[in-house]
Amino acid sequence: MKKSYIVDSTCNDMRIDRWIRLLLGKIPQSLIEKHLRSGNIKLNRKKIKSSHKIKPKDKVDLFNINFKETIIQKKIKFEPSKEIIKSNEDQIIDDNDDFIVLNKSSGISVQGGTKSKKNLIDIFAKSDVFKNTKPYSVHRLDKDTSGVFIMAKTRESAQLLTSLFRLRKVHKTYLAICHGELNEDYGEWNDDLIRYDREKKITEKAKTLFKVIDKNSEASLIELKPITGRKHQLRKQLYAIGQPIFGDIKYKLSNSSKGLNKNLMLHSYQIRFKINDVKHTYTALLPDYFKKLLKVKRLDFSSLK
Secondary structure (H helix, E strand, O other): OEEEEEOOHHHOOOEHHHHHHHHHOOOOHHHHHHHHHHOOEEEOOEEOOOOOEOOOOOEEEEEOOOHHHHHOOOOOOOOOOHHHHHHHHOOEEEEOOOEEEEEEOOOOEOOOOOOOOOEHHHHHHOOHHHOOOOOEEOOOOOOOOEEEEEEEOOHHHHHHHHHHHHOOOOEEEEEEEEEOOOOOOEEEEEEEEEEEEOOEEEEEEEEEEEEEEEEOOOEEEEEEEEOOOOOOHHHHHHHHOOOOEOOOOOOOOOOOOOOOOOOOOEEEEEEEEEEOOEEEEEEOOOOHHHHHHHHHOOOOOOOOO
């Protein structure tokens, strides 16, 4: 069985192994390497290595690959309605030739998974904002976290922005409402966070600067500036000190489920970075449910700029 594909311009200079995963879904690297070595995957009729970078109009031939087995794992695209597209376009803070910045809503994923679900990449792929191109994800933001989020319009800008995030040259500020009163008004958290890759235990250093904006015996409004970018970093660190974020159903105290807020009270408030000596600063307004809880918990947020 043979299937042939022509590389389009949006995949210029992409590694062949990454292109295959975009095409077929979540395939183990070892399996891709095996097919490349055996010649089951050829580029312009030639055997190539996984690190080879493809160009527009390259022809990729796939031979004797069990497509039924691999395609079932492929990310299922979400087909957004015009109303969903419009509602997300209304959240755009800035739109330029290189990227858009939006105030992401809580409850929406950045990318789709193996199950069909609403996500920003599929939504904006159908938007006129990305006419003649496609959206590129350049950083992470949890499904239930709201606030500033960036999507690139070109591969070049995506590579640049991804590099800035990786090199920690993008300065992020989050706001969170957590249970209880923090003992210190400002400081630094340095933790060893644990995560698992299947059965493998991985320990990662996590560093966050924090400052209390207002607090009382019931709750605290905190400004958080992560220096590292670990998965669920802020949520894990607040949980570790016994003061989890309101609305967090994963990292929560056993007695905090009663009357739990529907939304996670974690908001990506501001992002700052510099490109070619030009400073970019983007701020996302607080969601109504966030401001409502601040008032309920009698927390003053008038000092926020």
